[in-house]
Amino acid sequence: MMWRAVLILSLPALSLIMAHDIGRLRKTLAAGNVYALFPDDNGYSQAAQAYNGRFIIGPIAIAYPKNAEQVSTTIVAGAEQNIRVVSRSGGHSYIANGLGGKNGSLVVDMSNFSNLTLDSSTNLATIQPGLRLGDIALMLNDRGRAIPHGHCSTVGLGGHAAYGSWGFVSRQWGLTLDHIVSAQLVLANRTITTVSEDNNPELFWGIRGSASSFGIVTYYEFSTVAVPEEGTYFVYDWNVSVAEASTFLTSLQGYVQSGIPSTLGIELRLLRGNIAGNLSITLDGAYFGSHDSFTKTIKPYLDALVPPGLTTITQGNWIETVAALTYGTLNTSTQAPINDTFYAKSLLTPEDSPLSKVAVDALMSYLDTAGFRTTDVFWFVEIELYGGSNSAINTVPVDQTAFAHRNKLFNIQLYATSVVPPYPKDGFAFLNSITDVIISNSPREWHYGAYINYPDNRLDDWQDLYYGSHYARLQALKKKFDPSNVFSFPLAIEGDTPLN
Structure with missing residues (x-):
């Protein structure tokens, strides 16, 4: 899915940019040897293009610092004119937060921060936020090590690690942020500091779940794990009736609580059926036990279902399996x-209150009826396994990091694409209705949440759904470390003095 567009700034965007002293901003950045692109510079339009074509955003400038001191210079250049400052690593934000999420931000692009080193005596890896996940996997694998992360190889580490970062090894090793040992970041007052359990532990707590609200990370230090010797990537496909589709999800809930090993990571994907009355279903994931034990592990679930129409099993070593689940390309x-x-949404379901049969049946019925009629977007509902037996994600105490969701079973990602702009209005209503169907058929006190790495800027109660019981504590940190709200973007921790 690719498109190209020329950025044409709207009158509000131009007026917002012109309200600031561009010459002064240029001069401050140049004095600090910080390369930057402004709206009238060649290359700005391409650099300001959002990953999601729903968003056309005009930053006041895009800066490309090369070290922590230049990041500090850039933050000061924005803050002294009350310009919102945001960092961008891979640029894959669903709501263009790497561009500020709205017009007039100063973007600190971290693509020059792309180094990785490994201390062989401690197996601690120092990784800069501009590195992409595929390259991280390759570099660490060369040393026999790995960290948990997602399976989209071009995603940058910065935002990924800041907010959670689930992947197929998360049940075995935890989230990416669970492996952060320390981090260097530049604060709103331009201070360059390192945080850890021993140095400013409260801020260290906050960056593991909302780092971008408090500063710009210039490197993370991670604990690493030895790569498994064997791995299996698997894909099973079906076209089934609505009644059969319900069995896929209800059986999955029982199966994942039945003592499955932590080495199994899976997701169930629901799609438009080939005919009315049917749904297409894909089960895929990765297993990092022995090749011989994979069939025995997955068999109890498959035995509860009709035979798949298509099966693809790819087995190899660790890096071969990671390459397979990222469609074979890790070198970004x-x-x-x-x-x-x-448009995308998410719904984290509580482990202690699984989806009821009524909710599952209502979901499948809605996807068959409204989903089959919805033809102006391609959609899927992806049910990712977070919890279940032996999940490392849920063994972490909920207050150990700012990430608030340690008691969830599934993360349901809802995604609908028109491929190219414009995005149809009914695409929003369709996805919102899916979550409504699930929630309205669940208990009144059903403690669901949402996953901020799949951000939805149209969500009303986002503070509670994304940050849960931690939001007040995060706001206290915001007041201490960014009282002027320099780091401001949609879904950021809110300060007392929002900028324009």
């Missing part, structure tokens, strides 16, 4: 930029 330098035009 060989990949062309990918863009899409879409």
Whole structure:
């Protein structure tokens, strides 16, 4: 899914940019040797293009610092004119937060921060936020090590690690942020500091769940794990009736609580059926036990279902399996930029209150009826396994990090794409109705949540759904470390003095 567009700034965007002293901003950045692109510079339009074609945003400038001191200079250059400052690593934000999420931000692009080192005596890896996940996997694998992360190879580490970062090894090793040992970041007052359990532990707590609200991370230090010797990537496909589709989800809930090993990571994907009355279903995931034990592990679930129409099993070592689940390409330098035009939502379901049969049946019925009629977007509902037996995600005490969701079973990602702009209005209503169907058929006190790495800027009660019981504590940190709200963007922790 690729598109190209020329950025044409709207009158409000131009007026917002012109309200600031551009010459002064240029001069301050130049004095600090910080390269930057402004709206009238060649290359600005391409650099300001959002990953999601729903958003056309005009930053006041895009800066490309090369070290922490230049990041500090850039933050000061924005703050002294009350310009919102945001960091961008891979640029894959669903709501263009890497561009500020709205017009007039100063973007600190971290693509020059792309180094990785590994201390062989401690197996601690120092990784800068501009590195992409595929390259991180390759570099660490060369040393026999790994960290948990998602399976989209071109995503940048910065935002991914800041807010959670689920992947197929998360049940075995935890989230990416669970492996952060320390981090260097530049604060709103331009101070360069390192945080850890021993140095400013409260801020260290806050960056593991909302780092971008408090500063710009220039490197993370991670604990690493030895790579598994064997792995299996698996894909099973079906076209089934609505009644059969319900069995796929109800059986999955029982199966994942039945003592499955932590080495199994899975997701169930629901799609438009080939005919009315049917749904297409895909089960895929990764297993990092022995090749011989995979069939025995997955068999109890498959036995509860009709035989799949298509089966693809890819087995190899660790890095071969990771490459397979990222469609075979980990070296991001060989990949062309990918863009899409879409709306996405998420729903984290509580482990102690699984989806009821009534909710599952209502979901499948809605996807068959409204989903089959919805033809102006391609949609899927992806049910990712977070919890279940032996999940490392849920063994972490909820207050150990700012990430608030340690008692969830599934993360349900809802995604609808028109591929190219404009995005149709009924695409929003369709996805919102899916979550409404699930919630309205669940208990009144059903403690669901939402996953901020799949951000939805149209969500009203986002503070509670994304940050849960931690929001007040995060606001206290915001008041202490960013009282002027320099780091401001949609879904950021709110300060007392919002900027324009």
